[in-house]
Amino acid sequence: MSFVEYGDTIKDGDTAIVFLGHESMFPVKVQHGTVTQTKYGVIRHSTDLIGKKYGSKVTCSKGGWVFILHPTPELWTMNLPHRTQILYSTDISIITMMLELKPGSIVCESGTGSGSLSHALIRTVAPTGHLYTVEFHQQRAEKAREEFREHGVEHLVTVTNQDVCKNGFGVSNIADAVFLDIPSPWEAIGHAKSALKAEGGRICSFSPCIEQVQRTCLAMEEYGFTEINTLEILLRVYNVRTISLQIPDLGKAAEDNSSTGFDSSSPSHQGSSCANLQQGTVQFKSGVPLREVVGHTGYLTFATKS
């Protein structure tokens, strides 16, 4: 296993995802002789995990069971230990596309934070690209290095512990794309420009507040970036539910069934909804929005150096 290459079976040293159920999972480092506690009981790595296929159902000691999944950057994002606020897959997906990342791309990123975006970037630029990521917090930089090593992607990434606003990315004229997620991105635009290849590239800056975006846009213009474009992406998730609505009793049912407007024998109702006149209900499938959703993560400002 590695985060950039699928493997079939679980091996000693792998990072696997234990899937307990809807929205309930956690990562586990597979090690001979180790056990992991879950609410369904104990998982013994040597016997329950190692050698099994990814995607297998594993029965725990109390008889309950879980699925063991192959890690992906998306699963990692949902399960990683937070050291900072992180970027989620919805923002990551548009960042990746708008920065035009692909195998072979050279990317600069700052800050590294908890490495949520980093893993996704590495996945996309592998096997021939590289990520240069800059984190000014020494402990976080060290922790990120450790994770990249554990996940088998250290050859694709260089972590530098310095202040990107003062010292830049530590590379110049090399990058196809730059990503900034720092409190004052406008102070790093000059460094971003010199990190990008002479012939040009793309830049993205993520900021929660519009004032940050304004200063960043001005700085981008000052440094000659073009195609400056700010956008926001939001995810709407729907629960799939079967809903029953009662048919109101208008006193008509006794007289004429068809007048309710729900003729259960008509083919138009056999697909998505069905009426049960005896019970006085109509059933249908609906995608129901969650009661509370993420309303704002950050503004994404993209631009081109040409």
Added chain:
Amino acid sequence: GARIREGDCAVLKRDEVFKAVSVLRRRKIIFEKQWFYLDNAIGHIYGTTFEVTSGGSLQPKQEVEETPTETKEAGTDNRNIVDDGKSQKLTHDDIKALKDKGIKGQEIVQQLIENSTTFRDKTEFAQDKYIKKKKRKYEAVITIVKPSTRILSTMYYAREPGKINHLRYDTLAQMLTLGNIHAGNKTIVMETCAGLVLGAVMERMGGYGSIIQMYPGGGPVRAATSCFGFPKAFFDNLHEFPLSKVQSLLSGTFTTETLPAEPEENALGEEESNGLGEERQISLQETEEEPATEAPMEVNPAEEQDTMDIHAEDVEFKENREKENRENVREKQMKQWERRKKLKEAAALLRERNADGLIVASKFHPTPLLLSLLEFVAPSRPFVVYCQYKEPLLECYTKLRERGGVINLKLSESWLRNYQVLPDRSHPKLTMSGGGGYLLSGITVLLEQGSSDCSTSEALQGEEPSSKRCKLQDLPC
């Protein structure tokens, strides 16, 4: 940087409008009501901005310092600005005369400003807006950019959404991420989005790994794929397999001998003309609503070449026809043989049932596609289905749960909002897209023989807790 070469696939950009073209010499291009030749652009770096000059030739735009730095005079509000339709002293004919003289757009804009009696009374912001609007109209600058998924998916969504089932670019971005598309994958793609989704997957895989494209009808449509200008090597590991043979492959009765001997050309032609007919209708509708709609996208050079050859054959080489026909037959047999070989390869790849992912984005009902195509995917791999409508995905969700072998099912939609960011004038853009389609995604797991996975912990905690269902039904009346 990469330079524009003859024969390249390139994209023209003017403001937010894109058009894909192939770079050919002495070939007239019409874009945004202007015509020009790309000859002079050859040799320049991608990203260069050009001005259209007389005779339709392109000249790289010189960076000019913005001129209107004269005495900045502006009003504070519009209480005294009256719309009498007479503020512009230049008549329509005057403007046309200026244009016909070949005067630079920049100067025309300057003249318009000087001849506007209300310009000085407008607020600074209104002046800015006025200039921007006039510039857009009279300063004909176009940028030539290298095609990418970003550019092509934005272009398709704006110009021909009907051809890609209204798949918005941010939705496509989600698919690539949710599907964990990356180098080395063995990916199954089933799309009827003109080959745009296929191209996006190919870009992310960078020529590493393999792709099996499932196609309906006589052959896969790849008009958009060809706009990416991928190197030839990217096509070495691109396979295709007809949807109509999926059942026989799953049941083990598949042989290439049973392949209907459809001539490839005919099948392709049929598919394309269908697409075109549909498209014509759509673009007609669009023209009615919005008269400024562009001419349809550039035909790809290969197609054009074909029709030209046929034409020439008709006129000039009538007498050689029989001979050619005989050669054609031989050629067709060769093609058929090649096709069979490729089909066998694709079938072998599918039979391994170990694909690393499945991407579906088509005009068909997603449920039967998913139920069959998931059989070819390895456990613990992501899959993503796009549908323009939510309802079929509700059904698909239900059927997948009944089938089992999938977890973490998620039905989602993304919203995209663009912003104007200017000093003291920042706000969301006035219009936003109403819808970019829906996605159903999930992860495959080992399907245990003989038991449907209804009783999994996932089902217990997932979809509809029975207590909630009761509540819904027991609502007091």
